[in-house]
Amino acid sequence: MELAIIALYLIAIFGIGIYCNKFNNSIDDYLLAGRRLGGGLTTFTLVATYFGGGYVIGVGGEAFHNGMSAYWSPVAGAVGILAVCLILKKMEGMKVCTVTEIMENRYNSPLLRLLTTLLSLLALVGILAGQVTSAGSVLASLGIGSTTTCAIIVAVFFIGFTAFGGLWAVTVTDFIQIIIAGVGLIAATLFVVVQSGGWDTIAAQLQAADVPDNYFSLLAGTEPSYVLWLILPMFIYTLIGQDVYQRLFAAKNTKTAYQSAILACIILLVICFFPVVLGMAGRALFPDLEVSSLVVPTIIRTMLPPVFSGFTLAAIIAAVVSTADSILTAATSHVVNDMYVRYVCKDDVEDPAVQKKLLNISRVMTLVIGVISVVVALAIPSVLMVLNSSYTLFTAGVFSPVVAGLLWKKATKAGAFAGLFSGLIFVALGWSGFSFFGIPSDIASSLLSLVVLIVVSLMTYKSEQTVEV
Numbered sequence: 480m481e482l483a484i485i486a487l488y489l490i491a492i493f494g495i496g497i498y499c500n501k502f503n504n505s506i507d508d509y510l511l512a513g514r515r516l517g518g519g520l521t522t523f524t525l526v527a528t529y530f531g532g533g534y535v536i537g538v539g540g541e542a543f544h545n546g547m548s549a550y551w552s553p554v555a556g557a558v559g560i561l562a563v564c565l566i567l568k569k570m571e572g573m574k575v576c577t578v579t580e581i582m583e584n585r586y587n588s589p590l591l592r593l594l595t596t597l598l599s600l601l602a603l604v605g606i607l608a609g610q611v612t613s614a615g616s617v618l619a620s621l622g623i624g625s626t627t628t629c630a631i632i633v634a635v636f637f638i639g640f641t642a643f644g645g646l647w648a649v650t651v652t653d654f655i656q657i658i659i660a661g662v663g664l665i666a667a668t669l670f671v672v673v674q675s676g677g678w679d680t681i682a683a684q685l686q687a688a689d690v691p692d693n694y695f696s697l698l699a700g701t702e703p704s705y706v707l708w709l710i711l712p713m714f715i716y717t718l719i720g721q722d723v724y725q726r727l728f729a730a731k732n733t734k735t736a737y738q739s740a741i742l743a744c745i746i747l748l749v750i751c752f753f754p755v756v757l758g759m760a761g762r763a764l765f766p767d768l769e770v771s772s773l774v775v776p777t778i779i780r781t782m783l784p785p786v787f788s789g790f791t792l793a794a795i796i797a798a799v800v801s802t803a804d805s806i807l808t809a810a811t812s813h814v815v816n817d818m819y820v821r822y823v824c825k826d827d828v829e830d831p832a833v834q835k836k837l838l839n840i841s842r843v844m845t846l847v848i849g850v851i852s853v854v855v856a857l858a859i860p861s862v863l864m865v866l867n868s869s870y871t872l873f874t875a876g877v878f879s880p881v882v883a884g885l886l887w888k889k890a891t892k893a894g895a896f897a898g899l900f901s902g903l904i905f906v907a908l909g910w911s912g913f914s915f916f917g918i919p920s921d922i923a924s925s926l927l928s929l930v931v932l933i934v935v936s937l938m939t940y941k942s943e944q945t946v947e948v
Contacts, residue, residue: 481621481780484789485796488659489636492652492800496640499648506820506828506837509645510576510812511729520650521730521739524805526746527653528722529556530660531802535754535795536613539775542758543768546694549758551709553751557744559717564740566718567727569885576816578724578881585884586892589821594899595877596817599721602873603810604852606722610803611856613772617795620776630856633796638849641804642842646729649804656797661750663794668753671760671782684763694759711922715874719881722809807849814844875902875924879932887936894936902928 503509516524534553541549575581579599583592615630623629641649675681685694698706717723730736754775761774764782768774779791819840826833879898883890902924909920915927 480785481789481792482623484786485618485621485793488793488797492656492797493636493640495652495655496644496648499644499651502647503645503838505834506815506841507576508647509838509841510808510816511725512646512650514729515731516650516726516729516735517731518735518739518742520654521726521735522742522746523657524650524653524726524729525560525723525739525743526750527657527798527801528726528805529553529560529747529802530657530750531610531613531799531805534751535660535664535798536616536772536775537609538751539754539758539761540771540773542755543762543771543774546690546759546762547697547755548693548706548709550697550752550755551706552713553747555710555713556717557747557751559714560723560740560747561744562714562718563723563727564737566882566885567733567736567740576725576728577812578719578721579813579817579877582880582884582895585890586880586895588892588895591880591892591895591899592817592821595880596813598873598876599719600810600813602716602870603721603806603813604848604855606870607803607806607810607848607852608855610799610806611853614796614799614803615856616770616773617776617792617799620773620780621792627857631853633800634849634853634856637800637803638807638846640800641807641849642845645841646725646808649801649808650726650729653801653805656801657746659790660794660798660801661746663791664750664753664757664798667779667783667787667791667794668756668760670787671757671778674782675760675764681760681763685759688763688766690762707922708919711925712870712874715878715922715925716870719874719877720809721813722805725809725812726805807845807852810848811841811845814848815841819844871906871921871924872903874921875906875928876900878902878925879929883929883932883936887933889936889940890932891936891939893939894932894934897935898928898932901931 502513505513507513534556538549538552541552570581575584577596579592579595582595583589611630611634612626614633615626618629618633619626623632672678672681682695727736727740730739757775757778761768761778765774765777768777776792776795779788779795783791815837820828820837824833824837828834828837876899879902880890880895883898884895905915905924905927906920909915909924913920915923
């Protein structure tokens, strides 16, 4: 029954993707849904970008071990979307496709655009690989086959679906999938808590299992460095992530983007609380579970009636797929817009024949990037390791040039390059064991690179202004 429900769900979503292909008449249609998204579609596709494997499977597994403090990670992503609004105000009137395209416009440096594009691609492929692993874990828990086999099955689905429909298909299905995922997980959580005798009973079982004193608290007794490790990487990434900006660029106007960001923040704060509760309940009900990342699908399969569990597992896969297709279209936009159109294509991109050619190239690159993500997922099976390694490299190099460039008029080209390269150097030092006053290296590298950018920009601002004059 569970497999039948999941199979029917995937077939239905794929059908929607094929149908939405008829709306793709230009590269803007394929990568940005024609820049015509209304408030509802923009809001739900923003939520879908985050509410995936990392926030359902990953946060659930984190809550299994560390309790309520796992909620800090989704809080960081939700608040980060709001913070992006400050940056959006500086972009008003810009007709751009990618956040790295802004680097060339701001600093007059094609090289800086290329370097930030490569770092963004690295992060997106890593995140996409994490989604592949998450989906594979869910299907494997149903006994279909190994995690590897299941990961390939899901990957073939969402890669083909995205290649057919582009961002139009992604946004339409995101609207559906987030409703399914949100309602499914909320209902499943309430059902599990009631069937377990209420939250007081679960809490008593956890206390009897000698969980840490801070297991039920967001702040009390929690190491500040651990909270920072959960909050800042996601918050910093959100401020510069192409997957977020692509959805906002696709909105029909700036006002729609602002309103959607606020609603997306509220929705994320609500629905992301439930994987935390499920993860904690799983610690009480299955204390000997060996693979914590499987706590959410395990508790659903064990506690829920077959039909209910089938719909809920389909909801989890919906959440994973909704994030995966968002990431995939973001990566494709980098390859097509920032690399092919910028450095290879010599034709008039407004020509209908060229637009058709770019559409075909976009579909091919979607397939290629998807296959690469599967290879990465199979080589690096740890979801959190893939996600955090990707975030670290990208945020360390790109955070300071993007944020300072848009919010600070004195940021210079020399400062941007200094911030980028120093950030990568700080990451390398952190990975080699160097300590930055006890601050996690992924956070320290981003913040220190910002300091370097500011210092170098102040030293070179007047000279660069003189050259421009």
